[in-house]
Structures are given as structure tokens and as C-alpha cells.
Amino acid sequence: xxxxxxxxxxxxxxxxxxxxxxxxxxxxxxxxxxxxxxxxxxxxxxxxxxxxxxxxxxxxxxxxxxxxxxxxxxxxxxxxxxxxxxxxxxxxxxxxxxxxxxxxxxxxxxxxxxxxxxxxxxxxxxxxxxxxxxxxxxxxxxxxxxxxxxxxxxxxxxxxxxxxxxxxxxxxxxxxxxxxxxxxxxxxxxxxxxxxxxxxxxxxxxxxxxxxxxxxxxxxxxxxxxxxxxxxxxxxxxxxxxxxxxxxxxxxxxxxxxxxxxxxxxxxxxxxxxxxxxxxxxxxxxxxxxxxxxxxxxxxxxxxxxxxxxxxxxxxxxxxxxxxxxxxxxxxxxxxxxxxxxxxxxxxxxxxxxxxxxxxxxxxxxxxxxxxxxxxxxxxxxxxxxxxxxxxxxxxxxxxxxxxxxxxxx
Amino acid sequence: xxxxxxxxxxxxxxxxxxxxxxxxxxxxxxxxxxxxxxxxxxxxxxxxxxxxxxxxxxxxxxxxxxxxxxxxxxxxxxxxxxxxxxxxxxxxxxxxxxxxxxxxxxxxxxxxxxxxxxxxxxxxxxxxxxxxxxxxxxxxxxxxxxxxxxxxxxxxxxxxxxxxxxxxxxxxxxxxxxxxxxxxxxxxxxxxxxxxxxxxxxxxxxxxxxxxxxxxxxxxxxxxxxxxxxxxxxxxxxxxx
Numbered sequence: 325x326x327x328x329x330x331x332x333x334x335x336x337x338x339x340x341x342x343x344x345x346x347x348x349x350x351x352x353x354x355x356x357x358x359x360x361x362x363x364x365x366x367x368x369x370x371x372x373x374x375x376x377x378x379x380x381x382x383x384x385x386x387x388x389x390x391x392x393x394x395x396x397x398x399x400x401x402x403x404x405x406x407x408x409x410x411x412x413x414x415x416x417x418x419x420x421x422x423x424x425x426x427x428x429x430x431x432x433x434x435x436x437x438x439x440x441x442x443x444x445x446x447x448x449x450x451x452x453x454x455x456x457x458x459x460x461x462x463x464x465x466x467x468x469x470x471x472x473x474x475x476x477x478x479x480x481x482x483x484x485x486x487x488x489x490x491x492x493x494x495x496x497x498x499x500x501x502x503x504x505x506x507x508x509x510x511x512x513x514x515x516x517x518x519x520x521x522x523x524x525x526x527x528x529x530x531x532x533x534x535x536x537x538x539x540x541x542x543x544x545x546x547x548x549x550x551x552x553x554x555x556x557x558x559x560x561x562x563x564x565x566x567x568x569x570x571x572x573x574x575x576x577x578x579x580x581x582x583x584x585x586x587x588x589x590x591x592x593x594x595x596x597x598x599x600x601x602x603x604x605x606x607x608x609x610x611x612x613x614x615x616x617x618x619x620x621x622x623x624x625x626x627x628x629x630x631x632x633x634x635x636x637x638x639x640x641x642x643x644x645x646x647x648x649x650x651x652x653x654x655x656x657x658x659x660x661x662x663x664x665x666x667x668x669x670x671x672x673x674x675x676x677x678x679x680x681x682x683x684x685x686x687x688x689x690x691x692x693x694x695x696x697x698x699x700x701x702x703x704x705x706x707x708x709x710x711x712x713x714x715x716x717x718x719x720x721x722x723x724x725x726x727x728x729x730x731x732x733x734x
Numbered sequence: 735x736x737x738x739x740x741x742x743x744x745x746x747x748x749x750x751x752x753x754x755x756x757x758x759x760x761x762x763x764x765x766x767x768x769x770x771x772x773x774x775x776x777x778x779x780x781x782x783x784x785x786x787x788x789x790x791x792x793x794x795x796x797x798x799x800x801x802x803x804x805x806x807x808x809x810x811x812x813x814x815x816x817x818x819x820x821x822x823x824x825x826x827x828x829x830x831x832x833x834x835x836x837x838x839x840x841x842x843x844x845x846x847x848x849x850x851x852x853x854x855x856x857x858x859x860x861x862x863x864x865x866x867x868x869x870x871x872x873x874x875x876x877x878x879x880x881x882x883x884x885x886x887x888x889x890x891x892x893x894x895x896x897x898x899x900x901x902x903x904x905x906x907x908x909x910x911x912x913x914x915x916x917x918x919x920x921x922x923x924x925x926x927x928x929x930x931x932x933x934x935x936x937x938x939x940x941x942x943x944x945x946x947x948x949x950x951x952x953x954x955x956x957x958x959x960x961x962x963x964x965x966x967x968x969x970x971x972x973x974x975x
Contacts, residue, residue: 329857340845644841647802648902649830649858651823728802731841 325654334661341634348630349670351623352710356674356703357681359616363699364682366609368692373601384459385425385556385568386592387416387575406550407588410535412578413453413554421574424567426559429459430551432538438492438531440503445491449482449505449531451538459557467499467514470534474513478536483514487528508541564593623670624710631663631718635725642722643730652723659719660712667711671704678703747814749909749941750776750799754808757794757964768794770964771808776910776943781936783944783955791964793914796945800912801829813909830858834903836913840895842887842902848874849883852902859906873901877931893924900931910941917951929954 338345389408413430416422432451437444457469470481489496501512519527539548558567568591575589642655682693757769768791776782786792797803801817809818817828842851852870874883877897887895903911917925936942944955952958960967
């Protein structure tokens with residue numbers, strides 16, 4: 325039997341039972357569409373997270389106060405202690421002690437209400453040093469950042485994020501305007517360029533003041549020397565771990581601690597955040613893909629079911645074909661190819677629906693779906709494979725039918 | 735070996751030679767002897783009818799002759815080829831090359847046109863599409879349905895469907911045409927039509943084996959064998975024309 329004829333007879337059998345073929349494909353269509361969607365969603369989420377973290381800078385070390393690890397491995401006091409000081413930040417900025425650090429900025433934050441005329445807006449005010457823009461990779465949209473003089477004189481100057489400026493003044497070009505905090509007047513010297521958002525927090529709703537101003541006028545924590553976070557920008561991302569080790573050694577020394585186990589601070593690397601996030605999303609993707617694969621398995625069993633029904637229904641046809649000279653292999657191949665064509669068609673339709681949903685859903689779900697060509701090709705191959713695997717048993721049964729019994733079947 | 739050349743060169747050698755043919759069926763512990771030693775020779779150009787009541791073993795004989803089943807013991811030589819102990823693939827090939835079936839229920843595939851149905855044996859013989867179509871068309875024309883080649887079986891009368899089936903049986907130029915109650919599902923008009931067709935084929939030199947339980951149908955044949963309890967009763971009866 326010629327291969328073309330084999331394909332032709334399989335194709336005709338599928339076409340002459342449209343409803344049954346459609347039902348057979350349904351399971352595969354649903355399975356493949358969900359695989360395409362879940363893989364796309366997983367990749368999309370991973371991309372979102374990577375971008376958010378990359379926006380923060382991949383050469384950044386974050387030093388937080390407090391770290392005690394109890395016997396259960398839980399960390400206590402993380403981020404809330406007062407063990408990091410402005411002196412620590414100054415020491416870390418030393419090129420001798422931490423040669424691989426390019427810039428250091430300590431941050432002290434408070435939530436305050438900004439007022440301008442009748443409007444007011446509550447935001448996080450950060451007190452920091454002049455190196456903040458470099459460390460946090462931020463640029464100025466208008467005006468300039470405060471300078472060393474402002475820092476020395478505890479000047480009442482403030483730099484705003486675009487969102488904050490918009491909320492308070494109704495526009496972003498607000499350099500030279502005055503706003504008040506607790507009846508004290510501050511001059512807006514600069515507006516930061518937009519940076520998007522990190523997770524749920526906007527990077528554009530903030531106000532920045534000199535650290536001295538923060539300590540003198542805004543901070544009500546009662547510990548003027550302590551800071552919330554020290555950011556260290558490494559000279560390059562390759563030098564991140566070197567900078568981290570230098571910073572750790574220096575801080576242990578400054579705090580009079582002998583071993584890293586006793587550390588009263590924590591140094592995080594953006595990369596480790598990225599790794600953690602990536603691994604979470606990879607696990608999620610594996611889980612979702614597993615569920616989708618289960619749907620595919622059910623689809624495959626559906627193929628087998630309906631192919632078995634089809635073999636029973638077409639017993640007479642099989643008998644006739646055998647009587648006319650079809651060898652068992654001819655019959656087996658016809659059913660196998662039928663199952664594979666159904667898998668291929670189901671897979672292609674499933675991919676089309678999956679891609680369609682991937683285009684239609686993101687605006688509704690507010691999530692990114694990344695369609696990878698490889699995933700689509702693999703999906704279709706898997707669909708054909710499922711047709712083949714689950715078609716083997718029905719095809720073998722068809723091939724085994726004895727022609728006399730098959731012909732006699734009414 | 736190709737299916738396009740009729741293997742019957744020697745007109746004196748039998749097309750069918752059954753010797754001591756026995757077939758025993760086992761159903762659980764029960765043994766049933768359907769054929770109990772049949773000897774039979776059919777020569778090229780013969781028109782043979784095999785008659786007998788139901789349960790006589792004539793269907794079993796038809797299955798054996800059609801290579802749809804194998805003997806328990808004894809031998810069956812078909813067109814010079816011993817098919818008694820062939821495996822399934824070889825039997826399929828033997829059916830394809832040597833035998834043209836005509837069934838009581840026509841057994842046409844409804845999804846194919848008349849032409850497609852006639853082509854089917856050639857598909858399994860591996861004949862190329864163009865040659866296949868031409869030969870199928872010739873066979874259809876021979877049974878007088880050249881103008882119905884594109885019709886599907888559902889669009890044809892019972893008599894016409896059986897003619898399509900006869901064309902399908904002829905298309906491979908088989909050693910024998912094996913007709914199993916070919917008129918069983920037809921009205922009297924179509925019956926005459928189909929039997930006339932078989933007479934024509936016989937006149938043109940085809941070897942025909944007809945299985946029937948109707949005496950008047952059997953009367954068309956040149957030789958009649960009576961099967962009872964799995965054995966031939968008496969020798970083949972020559973029918974004088």
C-alpha cells in the first residue's frame with residue numbers, strides 16, 4: 325500500500341465522521357490550549373519579576389539592620405532594628421575598607437503628609453545622602469538633586485517623584501514651588517524621572533530630603549543615628565560578592581562581633597532576590613504545566629476511547645478491507661495515522677486557541693503572557709505523540725480482527 | 735509477482751484443489767467439525783455452485799476457499815500456490831491477487847464513490863493512482879456502470895451496488911470470483927440482472943464459485959456441489975445446458 329493512499333484513507337475516515345472526530349480532538353484541544361497558556365503565563369510572570377528586579381539594579385547590595393536566627397531558623401528583628409547607623413554608612417563609603425563599592429547611600433524613612441495650598445498627600449519621605457541617585461539608579465526629570473551644602477546645612481529642600489508631584493500640585497514641573505510638612509516650608513528642588521513600580525509599590529510616589537533634614541525635622545523614631553537601610557552599589561555586578569564580603573567584614577568589625585553568626589545586620593543581593601523569585605515562578609510553572617499535562621493525559625484517554633468505539637463501529641469496514649487484501653499492518657497503520665492526524669489537528673487548534681487567549685487575556689488579567697515558539701512546536705509534537713501513543717491499542721485491536729468475524733458483524 | 739497478470743497460463747491445471755479438507759472449531763470444551771474431509775478440484779473457466787442448507791458447512795467452505803480462514807488439516811492449492819499454512823500477511827496477499835469477492839450485503843464503503851470502491855483492491859496491491867483509476871473505470875464499464883463512477887453507494891439501487899461489487903471483484907483479474915449468496919439481498923428483477931452478469935463473466939472465461947441455498951440460482955452453474963454435514967454428497971453434478 326502506498327503511503328499517500330494510507331494518508332488518504334485515514335483522512336477520509338476522519339472527514340466522514342466529523343462529529344466523532346471533533347469530539348475526539350476536544351480533549352487534546354483543551355489540553356494543548358491550557359499548556360500553551362500556563363507556560364506562557366509562567367514565562368510572562370518570570371519576565372515581569374526579572375524586569376522589576378533589574379529595574380532596581382543588579383549590582384546592588386542591601387544592608388538591613390537586625391538579624392538573629394533562632395533554633396527554628398526563623399529570623400527575628402529583620403528590618404526593624406536600630407543596629408545600623410549613619411556612621412556605618414560613612415565607614416562603608418570608605419574606598420579603603422570596601423574597595424569594590426562604588427557608592428553608598430543610607431536611607432531613613434518616614435511617612436508624612438505633604439501639603440500645598442488646599443491639597444495634601446501622604447507619602448514616604450526618605451532621608452539620604454547625595455549619592456542616592458547613583459546608588460538607586462535614578463535620574464532627575466526637572467531641577468537637580470540636593471547637594472553637599474544642603475546636607476551640611478540641613479536645608480529645607482525636597483525632591484519629589486512624578487506621581488507625588490502630580491498628586492500634590494497637579495503637574496510635574498514644580499521646581500521652585502514650596503510645600504509644607506508640619507507647618508514647615510520646603511522648597512522643591514528637583515523632580516525624579518519615572519521608574520515604574522516594584523511589585524505593588526510605586527517607585528514614583530516618594531519624596532527625598534537630605535539625611536540631616538530628616539533627622540532634625542522629620543524623624544520621630546527617637547534614634548537619630550540609626551538608619552533603615554544602607555544601599556551599596558558595587559563597582560560592577562561581577563564584584564558584587566566581593567563587595568558583600570568586604571562590607572560584612574567591616575560591619576562585624578565596627579559592631580565588635582567575632583563571627584558572622586552573631587551578625588546584627590543582613591546583607592541581601594538583588595541577584596538572590598531574583599533567584600528566589602525565579603525559583604518560585606519556576607515551581608509555579610511546573611505545577612501549572614503538570615495540571616495542563618494531566619488535562620492532556622485525559623485528552624489522550626479520550627482519543628483512545630473514541631478510537632476503540634470507532635474500531636467497533638467499523639468492524640465491517642475492517643473485515644472488508646482485509647478481505648480485499650489489506651494486511652494487518654495496513655489496518656493498524658490506518659488507525660494509527662487517524663489517531664495522529666486527530667492529535668495534530670487537535671494540537672494545532674489548541675495552539676491557535678492558546679495563542680488567541682494569550683493575546684486576549686493579558687489586558688483583562690493585568691498579567692504578561694509570553695508565547696515561546698519552542699513551546700508551540702513542542703505542544704504540537706506532544707499532541708501528535710499522544711495521538712500515536714493512545715492510538716496504538718485501538719489500532720492493534722483493529723489489525724487483529726479476523727476478517728470472517730468482521731465481515732459477519734451486522 | 736504482480737496482480738496485473740493473470741496467473742492462469744495452464745488451463746488444464748485446477749484453479750482450486752482441495753484434498754482431505756477438514757476444519758474443526760473449538761468452543762470451550764466443545765469441538766465442532768464443520769468440514770469433514772472434502773476433496774474438490776475446480777478448473778479454469780468453470781462455473782461452480784455450492785449448495786446446502788444452513789449449518790451444512792458451506793459458509794466454512796466459502797471462508798476456506800476465500801483464504802479468509804485456514805484448514806485444520808488437509809491441503810488447499812489455489813492457482814498453484816499452497817495456501818494451507820500461510821500466515822496472515824501471505825493470506826491477505828493471496829486474497830488480494832487471486833480472489834474477487836461478491837458478498838450478500840455488497841459491502842461497499844459508503845464514504846467512497848463507486849470508482850473508489852472498485853479501486854480499493856488495487857490500493858492494497860500498491861498500484862499507482864493513474865493506472866488504478868483506469869483499470870477501475872474499465873471494470874465499471876464492463877458491468878455497465880461507466881456513467882455512475884462518481885456516485886456514492888447510497889445513490890445506487892441494490893442491483894447497481896452489487897454490480898459495483900462485481901466490478902471490484904473483477905478489477906484485479908483474480909483466479910476466481912467467489913460469490914457468497916450474491917442475490918440474497920436483491921429483488922427478483924435485480925437478481926436476474928446480477929445472475930445475468932455472472933453468466934456473462936462465465937461466457938468470457940472467468941472462473942466463478944457461487945455459494946447459495948437457492949436451487950434456481952444454483953441452476954445457472956455448470957457444476958453443482960451439495961454440502962451436507964461438512965461433506966460433499968455425491969460427486970459434482972454437471973448441469974446440461
